[in-house]
Amino acid sequence: MAAGDRGRRRGVSPRYAAIVRYQAVVFDFFGTLTVASAPERRVAAITAVAEAIGAPPEEFRRVWWETWSDRCVGAMGDFSTALADVAGRLGVPATAEQLAAAAELRRSGERSFRNLRRDAVSTLRTLREWDVDIALISDCTDELPDEWDTLEVAPYIRVPVFSYTARLKKPDPRIFALACEGLGVEPAGCLFVGDGGSDELAGATAAGMTAVRILDEGTVHHRFEPVNWTGPEIKSLSEVLDLVSRP
Template sequence: MIDAVCFDYFNTCTSAVRRGGGHRRTAEVLGVDPAEWLAVLDRTYDERARGGYGSHLAGLRRLCAELGVEPSTAQLRAALELRLETVLADAPLRPEALSVLRTLRAAGVRIAIVSDCWFELPLLLPRTPLADVIDTAVYSCQVGHTKPHAAMYATACAQLDVDPARCLYVGDGGSRELTGATRFGLTAVQLRAPDLGGHLTFHAEPDWRGRVVTSLEAVLDLVGTPMLVA
């Protein structure tokens, strides 16, 4: 029996993440080369996601320093807002995400978002419709570890007050999250939605041989919960 479901956020609750023009605009505001900006974001992803770069303005300032640029506080504040807008634009919620999570919640299933992220998601998630239908959110930048580290799953299960054996984990497979979830004792399921492929992800696990679904609605079948009719 499943008492709780942990969902990855990016590429799972959201559509496939693809970088848009907001990154170029952010780089221009900071006075850095757009290509170098994307390169430093990629290079520092792991450390940023573990919280190593701090948050907000200090973290943006450190990234700029690595590129030899010292933006003003006004530039940093403008870039911060652009960064948040860009992350939202690059990763819109899947159309079915809210209804699936709402259905699970109505059936008494506890729900967590478990995500590798920098400062953006802790600021953005409370502004999304998902905020009203989840029980908790676990952010790597606050835990100090990224998936597949056991601390991510342990934190989620503790906050949900659920035994790992009674918890489902759903993700696209970035950060080798499915292997990590399985190792910790959760039942892991990979989302292979039609839009995924060539999307932005880090440390994917193409060798996953476990259970697969092609839509979030299929998670309801695994839990045994029929979709609510609007």
């Protein structure tokens, strides 16, 4: 984002105002812009990290997931620092070499979970062609913001908000407010699209946005926890265009 661009009210140009009903769309990232990954893949990835530092996998996974709320808001530092912290809690004397190897495994694993839905880029491109602004809110650790600019979707998303750098996570209303502030639009002018993790759909609704859940593709169900949502649902990102365009 260019310096000074954040918070500048752009809005929909008069050329497209008659065909769109929202000023902006706010997307979740994992499971929304990306293809859902089965829980088994997540378990395998974190097990590989545990084995790299010589930690018992089951105990490591338990503590790793218990600390998610702290890790995703940066309270435990970057991955290497958080990993050393968890190893210490488990009494595992991980060496610097082991921690470095585990960090590389982690980054490689995280990249494998960023495969985009096939209609992600085309949907974002069309929204921008319509002058509909775009933001992102993602609960994540340091890997995503560190490598954000390398992703194909990054140029289309003017306001990316990451829990790790914002020090807030969904469904805290302040993280939705950050996206709106960055876009320069009111919540009522935003459509939020997410798969439902972190209670984000209820959070977006409470923040004043219109929320819609996007379902997992095919038979993969990647959420560890159930999603409590009785509102509107879509099956593909291209359906966002139908929701944004006026009838």
